[in-house]
Amino acid sequence: MTPTVQIEGSTGRVILSGQFDFSAHREFRQVCESLIANPEVREVLVDFQNVNYLDSSALGMLLLLKEKIGSANKTLALVNCRDAVKQVLEIACFGKIFTIR
Amino acid sequence: MKILVVDDTDAVLLLISRFVEALGHSAVQARNGQEAIDTWRAHRPDLVLMDMMMPVMSGPEAAAIIKAESGAVWVPIVFVTGVGEENRLAEAIEQGADDYINKPVNFRVLEAKLKAFSRTLDLNRQVVEQSTKLADYYDRAEEEKRVARHLIEQMVxxxxxxxxxxxxxxxxxxxxxxxxxxxxxxxxxxxxxxxxxxxxxxxxxxxxxxxxxxxxxxxxxxxxxxxxxxxxxxxxxxxxxxxxxxxxxxxxxxxxxxxxxxxxxxxxxxxxxxxxxxxxxxxxxxxxxxxxxxxxxxxxxxxxxxxxxxxxxxxxxxxxxxxxxxxxxxxxxxxxxxxxxxxxxxxxxxxxxxxxxxxxxxxxxxxxxxxxxxxxxGGDTPPPATQDHGDAQPASDFTLPALLAIDECKWRYSLTLGADELRYINTVPFMMTFVNEIRALNHSQSDVFLILTELFVNAVDHGLLRMDSRLKHSAAGMEEYLLERSQRLANLQEGRIEIDLAGLDYGGSELLQIRVKDSGPGFNWAAWSRVEAGEPQQAHGRGILLLRALCSGIQFVGNGSEVLAFYRPHSGSDALH
CATH class of the missing domain: 3.60.40.10 (PPM-type phosphatase domain)
Incomplete structure (x- = not known):
């Protein structure tokens, strides 16, 4: 899985695809760090449109991202969560600490 | 490199040795296959340059033995061959020799080959080193995993x-x-x-x-x-x-x-x-x-x-x-x-x-x-706690010691909590930390916990919060009861609970006295205990029945806001059967 990035105005969108698990760790971190370092970007969206599976280490990566985005004073939202992704996020009750759209 | 030169012709042996030394290597010499093996064993050279046809033992025979003995360590063997030896050479290379050079030896070619072998040997040494390291890592990782597994099994x-x-x-x-x-x-x-x-x-x-x-x-x-x-x-x-x-x-x-x-x-x-x-x-x-x-x-x-x-x-x-x-x-x-x-x-x-x-x-x-x-x-087996105490000492041979006896206690633990403290201190588990340390109670922790919990909850719920047990009759009522209780506790303005544990000597055996007093108005305990005893199936009736089964004696004092319970701890041998 190689995440792609789209920047529109002050919104940076990380588009993930396929299976989002520990093997995506390095690329996901690099992509996110580039968005956090970009002063133009105020809001980061993680787009799950093309993700069909996500595991608990992916949840861990999202928690780390939330922490980093928070300390950079930016906002974060998880978008286009469908089926399996939605289910995993619901079981973990991530709706309580993440904006999910 | 240390190079073993083997030839049965002295002139050739000397010539090649000198040349090898001129290139900066050291040479050891042997004159036939058997000598070659002996010298190889004694000097462990990095490379062997060997004639094929020799007395005592031929080159290919010696090569096979050297290869077999060197095992995992790679020792390149290069044959020096004359015209007409091609067939035997092919066989020797098939059996493990690494290269050959033609007679008469072209020293320019020999120099180039030695350089090539030197490079390959370096590479080979690195690989061996790395694979040894890898094997070490693997062993260590397995050992760590074994220890971790043991540790985790113990903790779990x-x-x-x-x-x-x-x-x-x-x-x-x-x-x-x-x-x-x-x-x-x-x-x-x-x-x-x-x-x-x-x-x-x-x-x-x-x-x-x-x-x-x-x-x-x-x-x-x-x-x-x-x-x-x-x-x-x-x-x-x-x-x-x-x-x-x-x-x-x-x-x-x-x-x-x-x-x-x-x-x-x-x-x-x-x-x-x-x-x-x-x-x-x-x-x-x-x-x-x-x-x-x-x-x-x-x-x-x-x-x-x-x-x-x-x-x-x-x-x-x-x-x-x-x-x-x-x-x-x-x-x-x-x-x-x-x-x-x-x-x-x-x-x-x-x-x-x-x-x-x-x-x-x-x-x-x-x-x-x-x-x-x-x-x-919901199985048929009653919870183990009540099972254990089917053999509780009958109360008949027991007369309540005078309250004064508390002055003669071996040890005593008193605790007083106000309304604020009651809201956030988890009282009974807190007291159990102490109870668990008392040796005489080692085999009775479960009983003491039950008695303390019953008395304490009773004092708080009914003494201070004035809760009505009848609420607890149904499943839904239990929820309602707990909700009401937490609201009343949150709103509690004043109230005190005193708890007193004392270890007494009762005719040579241990006796635990538990006193719980609340600052509430008290209640008609005589009527209460009669009613409860008649309704053993009620959830709220179990408390007093349990206390009666566990304790040697229970005594309400004054208006009922103070209760004394006497308990005889199990000795170690009791707990075994």
Whole structure:
């Protein structure tokens, strides 16, 4: 899985695809760090449109991202969560600490 | 390089040796195959330059022996061959020789070949070094894993999982499990069962769940409620694990005395509650974040309560079981799981789940740790606590010692709490920390916990909060009662509870005196105890019956706001039978 990035105005969108698990760790971190370092970007969206599976280490990566985005004073939202992704996020009750759209 | 030069012609031997030395190498000499082997054994050269046709032993024969003896260490052997020896040369190379050079030797070519071998030898040495290192790493990793596994097994303590009514299965994806199952009973015989799933699998996942064991066992032992234990586990995980690490947890408390199961689910698959025929009665999905993500004060640790009036079974598992699948197919799922259990309700249900999963995966491995807990409730066996005390000492030979005797106590522990303290101190578990230290009470902790809990709850609920026990008659009433109680406690303006524990000498044997006094207006205890005794089936009547069964004597003082209970501890030998 190689995440792609789209920047529109002050919104940076990380588009993930396929299976989002520990093997995506390095690329996901690099992509996110580039968005956090970009002063133009105020809001980061993680787009799950093309993700069909996500595991608990992916949840861990999202928690780390939330922490980093928070300390950079930016906002974060998880978008286009469908089926399996939605289910995993619901079981973990991530709706309580993440904006999910 | 140290080079072994072998030739039966002195002139050639000398010539090649000199040349080798001129190139900066050192030369050792031999005049036939046998000498070559002996010299090789004595000097262990890096490379052998050898004639083929020699007396005593030929070059190819010696080469085969040297190759065999050098084993894993690579010793290049280069033959120096004359015209007409091509066939034997081919054979020798097939048998392990590395190269050849023609006679008469062209020294320019020999120099180039030696350089090439020197490079290859360097490379070869690196590979050998690295593979030795790799083998070392592997051994060390295996050893660390072995130690870790032992450590984890000790901390998890599988023995404590052997509880009647509890069945479980844990199948790690790797040698160490990131899933954890633990069970223990409180002094009041409430069964606590923990099922936890750390991120990932293997050693790091196993390390993630380890911090849970200590608060689980030690707080259960002291009788803390699962809400308190969860808060402590959450603190612990946040304290010891890095950000991004968390643990999904299900914690159950089966209280057979009150026909109630408390369930808290944070990030685990939904718990399934089955009726006696295996039908799904209720499902308890995760309604909380996993532990370790946000501070305890932002979490809601209030469990879901399930009151039962018939037998049933609780099914709890990790996502490794529900999501197990073969590539391209559906996940195993709840339907198959519950089907396997319902299909073999009276038999070995765990085995039937194992068979069902194995059949579904058709020999494929599961990629995540799989864990499953089945907890039966509402069985015919009464909770062990009341069973143990069928043989309680009869009260007939016991006369209440004068209250004055308390001045002659061996030890004494007094505690007074006001309204504010009552709101946040978990009094009985707190006192149990002390009780657990008293040697005379070593075998009676469970009894003391029950007596203290009954007396204390009675003093708070009825003495201070003026709660009406009749509310507790139905399952819904129990919820209402607990809600009302927590509201009244939150609004309590004034009130005191005094608790006094004292160890007395009663005719040469140990006697524990427990005094509990509340600042409430008291109550008509005589009428109360009569009514309670006549209604043994009522949930709220069990308290006084339990106290009577456990204690040698109970005495209400004055208006009933003060009660004295006398208890004779088990000696060590009593507890053995």
């Amino acid at each position: 303590n599988a023995e404590r999982l052997s509880d009647p009514g509890l069945e479980y299965w844990l199948s790690p994806a790797e040698s160490l499990s990131g899933d954890l199952i633990a069970a223990a009973r409180t002094p009041g015989q409430v069964l606590h069962v923990l099922l936890a799933d750390g991120i990932g699998h293997g050693l790091t996942a196993a390390l993630n769940v380890l911090p849970l064991t200590q608060p689980f066992y030690s707080m259960t032992e002291k009788g803390y409620s699962i809400s308190d234990i969860l808060a402590e586990m959450n603190n612990k995980i946040r304290q010891v694990l890095p950000v991004g690490r968390f643990v999904a947890v299900t914690l159950l408390a089966l209280d057979e005395a009150n026909d109630c199961v408390e369930i808290w689910n944070g990030g685990m698959p939904a718990l399934q509650i089955l009726d006696p025929s295996g039908r799904l009665l209720k499902s308890v999905p995760s309604s909380n974040l996993p532990l370790g993500i946000i501070p305890s004060h932002s979490m809601d640790f209030v469990p879901v309560r399930h009151y039962y009036d018939q037998q049933g079974l609780i099914v709890a598992c990790s996502d490794g079981l529900i999501e197990a699948h073969v590539p391209g197919a559906d996940a195993y799922g709840f339907d198959r799981l519950l089907g396997a259990i319902a299909g073999n309700l009276a038999g070995n249900r765990i085995d039937s789940v194992k068979d069902s999963l194995a059949g579904y995966l058709q020999g494929h491995p599961h990629h995540d740790d799989v864990s499953l807990v089945l907890m039966a409730f």
